[in-house]
Amino acid sequence: MDSKFVIYNTRSRKKETFQPINEGLVGMYVCGPTVYGDAHLGHARPAITFDILFRYLKHLEYKVRYVRNITDVGHLVNDGDEGEDKIAKKAKLDALEPMEVVQQYTNSYHKNMNDLNVLPPSIEPTATGHIIEQIAVVKQLIDNGYAYESQGSVYFDVRKYAADHNYGELSGRKIEDMLVNTRTLDGQGEKRFGLDFALWKNAQPEHIMKWPSPWGMGFPGWHTECTAMSAKYLGKRFDIHGGGMDLMFPHHEAEMAQAKACYGHDNVNYWMHNNMVTINGQKMGKSLGNFITLDQLFEGTHELLEQAYDPMTIRFFILQAHYRSPLDFSNTALQAAEKGYQRLMQAIQNIDSLTPSKQSTVDIKGLQDKCYEAINDDLNTPILIAHLFEGVKTINLIKEGNQKATEEDIQQLKDLFQNMAINILGLRDCVEGDQQADVLSGVMDLLLEIRAEAKANKDWGTSDKIRDQLKEAGLAIKDTKDGAEWHLL
Ligand code: ZN
Numbered sequence: 001m002d003s004k005f006v007i008y009n010t011r012s013r014k015k016e017t018f019q020p021i022n023e024g025l026v027g028m029y030v031c032g033p034t035v036y037g038d039a040h041l042g043h044a045r046p047a048i049t050f051d052i053l054f055r056y057l058k059h060l061e062y063k064v065r066y067v068r069n070i071t072d073v074g075h076l077v078n079d080g081d082e083g084e085d086k087i088a089k090k091a092k093l094d095a096l097e098p099m100e101v102v103q104q105y106t107n108s109y110h111k112n113m114n115d116l117n118v119l120p121p122s123i124e125p126t127a128t129g130h131i132i133e134q135i136a137v138v139k140q141l142i143d144n145g146y147a148y149e150s151q152g153s154v155y156f157d158v159r160k161y162a163a164d165h166n167y168g169e170l171s172g173r174k175i176e177d178m179l180v181n182t183r184t185l186d187g188q189g190e191k192r193f194g195l196d197f198a199l200w201k202n203a204q205p206e207h208i209m210k211w212p213s214p215w216g217m218g219f220p221g222w223h224t225e226c227t228a229m230s231a232k233y234l235g236k237r238f239d240i241h242g243g244g245m246d247l248m249f250p251h252h253e254a255e256m257a258q259a260k261a262c263y264g265h266d267n268v269n270y271w272m273h274n275n276m277v278t279i280n281g282q283k284m285g286k287s288l289g290n291f292i293t294l295d296q297l298f299e300g301t302h303e304l305l306e307q308a309y310d311p312m313t314i315r316f317f318i319l320q321a322h323y324r325s326p327l328d329f330s331n332t333a334l335q336a337a338e339k340g341y342q343r344l345m346q347a348i349q350n351i352d353s354l355t356p357s358k359q360s361t362v363d364i365k366g367l368q369d370k371c372y373e374a375i376n377d378d379l380n381t382p383i384l385i386a387h388l389f390e391g392v393k394t395i396n397l398i399k400e401g402n403q404k405a406t407e408e409d410i411q412q413l414k415d416l417f418q419n420m421a422i423n424i425l426g427l428r429d430c431v432e433g434d435q436q437a438d439v440l441s442g443v444m445d446l447l448l449e450i451r452a453e454a455k456a457n458k459d460w461g462t463s464d465k466i467r468d469q470l471k472e473a474g475l476a477i478k479d480t481k482d483g484a485e486w487h488l489l
Contacts, residue, residue: 003017003018003019003060004017004372004376005017005018005056005060005376006018006376006377006378007240007270007272007378007379008272008324008378009269009270009271009272010170010248010271010272010273011169011170011256011266011268011271013172015377015378016270018270020062020239021237021238021239021269023062024063025062025063025064025065026057026062026063026064026065026239026240027064027065027067027233027234027235027238027239027240028050028053028054028057028064028065028066028067028234028238028239028240028241028242029067029068029069029226029229029230029233029234029238029240029241029242029268030046030050030066030067030068030121030241030242030243031046031068031069031071031226031242031243031244031247031251031252032068032069032070032071032121032124033070033071033105033109034071034072034075034086034087035070035071035072035087035101035102035105035106035109036086036087036089036090036101036105037090037105038105038108038293038294038295039105039108039109039112039113039293039294040284040291040292040293040294041277041279041284041292041293041294041297041329042244042276042277042284043109043112043294044112044116044277044294044314044315044318045244045274045275045276045277045318045323045327046242046243046244046274047113047116047118048116048118048315048318048319048426049242049272049274049318049323049379050066050068050242050272050274051117051118051119051426052319052323052379052381052424052425052426053240053242053272053379054066054119054121055119055423055424055426056375056379056424059419059423059424064122065122065123065233065234066121066122066123067121067122067123067124067125067229067230067233067234068121068123068124069124069125069126069127069225069226069229070102070106070124070125070126070127071126071127071222071225072087072098072099072102072106072126072127072128073085073087073098073127073128073209073219073220074127074201074219074220074221074222074224074225075087075222076222077089079222079250079251080250081191081197081198081201081221085207085209085219087101087102087209088207088208088209091208092208098208098209099128102126102128108295112294112295115294115298115311116294116311116314116315117311117312117315117426117427117428118426119426123233125229125232125233127220127225127229128209130225130228130229130232131211131220133228133229133231133232134200134220134224134225134228135200135213135214135220136228137199137224137227137228137231137258137262138154138199138200138213138220138224139214140262141154141156141199141258141261141262142154144261144262145157145160146160146161146261147199147261148192149215150190150191150192151190151202152202152215152216152217152218153190153198153200153201153202153215153218154198154199154200154215155190155191155192155196155197155198155199156196156197156198156199156254156257156258156261157192157193157196158175158193158195158196158197158257159192159193159195159196161257161260161261162175165257165260165261167195167253167257168253169253169256170248170249170252170253170256170271171248171249171252171253173249173253175195178195179194179195197221197223197250197254198221198222199220199221199223199224199258200213200215200218200219200220200221200224201218201219201220201221202215202216202217202218203217203218203219207219222251223250223251223254223255223258224258226251226255227255227258227259227262227267230267231259231267236259236262236263236265236267237263237265237266237267237268237269238267238268238269239268239269239270240268240269240270240271240272241255241268241270241271241272242271242272242273242274243272243273243274244273244274244276245273245274245275245276246276247273248273252271252273256268256271273324274323274324275323275324275325275326275327276326276327277326277327277328277329278326278327278328278329279292279304279328279329279330280304280328280329280330281328289303289304290304292304292305292329294311294314297309297314298310298311298314304331305331306331306335307331307335309334309338310338310341312341312427312428313334313337313338313341314334315425315426315427316337316340316341316344316385316425316427317329317333317334317337319381319382319385319425320337320340320381320382320385321381321382322378322379322380322381322382323379323381324378340389341427343389343392344385344388344389344392344421344427345427345429347391347392347395347396347417348417348421348422348429350395350396350399351395351410351413351414351417352414353399354395354398354399354405354410354413356405356406356407356409356410357404357405357406358406359404359406360404360405360406360409361403361404361405362394362398362403362404362405362409364394364405364409364412364413364416365412367387367390367391367394367416368412368416370387370390371384371387371388371416371420374386374387375420375424381425384420384425385425388417388420388421391413391416391417394413395413398410444475444486447466447470448477448483448484448486450462450466451463451466451467451477451484452483452484454466470486471489474488474489475487475488475489476488476489
């Protein structure tokens, strides 16, 4: 396939034309959530960013294997090698089995993702489900001379790695600068060098999540899981690895180093990172009182919110910024996004009622080219949306009779909006009223079926009851020779 699709590669720090390793199957890995609490705004952005990528690759007719993991062990509260496991801490706090915590927050994450119309990945592996694979990675690193055991834990030897490769290649950091920010001094504790990171951690007897290993009872380090699971499902070299910018260091830098130390080569062709979200200009944080969960956002139950916001408003708002730009949430910005989204959806509905002319004064093909140019340019969704609004203007002008469109133009417009807004941007193509109408029609089909069965069984009591009570509710049933019809009174 001759690709015009260009993506920004964090490693090379420039835009590169996307060329898959294997035309038959594109491999894509994205770091998923650590499931110890409700999903929040910070989870929505990477999920939606890489959902657009997944949808667009499929639109380009690639077969895609999208792996997004669930971290359910090994992520410590301070993101480093010391302190409690996030899941274990929450389990203790709520007097739950750790896997109960994992299940509860995995379920709520899935529900929120479904609300946001984020497609499920092809595979969603968990860290606890891949302990054997992680132990194998750690063993390989020891065998290759890039890791060492120390008091039942295993650490990655950053000095050894840095002698052969570039530690800091992905994040652009220098070892000297990184050392300034590390608390562990050389020769202190279990590590030989302050920047060494845990591949496997020895578990204290009171630790509740632990497994047997060649180094005793313990649990995997946070970075090990992604190296093990991406290799298992996508191979030792795959196309795209994504995640939030906050994961670039240490998590992705460590992943890159582990893979190079294991295989002698990079395992990822394109590294992609989405920028962060802020709220009213501030970083999101529990201590700042601006930590808004997705449920609170959808229900309008956080004190910073003036109203509830539909998940599609959130999705549309996130897409109005380029994924590599920062994005600030505020009530004003969300309310503007809500209006914009509704205008777009209304215009899509209006396409069906346009009257075709014999002549044409519009250039739909030109508009389509501009839309593709935008999405091909490193998923530039804000520019794509701007072009779609040009289309909205055109639709309204045709509707008012101020522009002329042929039947073919109208069909092209319909296809364009279906592809760009619905399939690629993943915006749901119905407004609330439509959804309710769909539900009502489903319920009425069911009631008419029950009534038909009752009649077939000569159960006149039930059949009359359904008819009479529906009439009270404002719905009339009319018997026809093919069954029954209904309409609002
Ligand atoms: Zn990861």
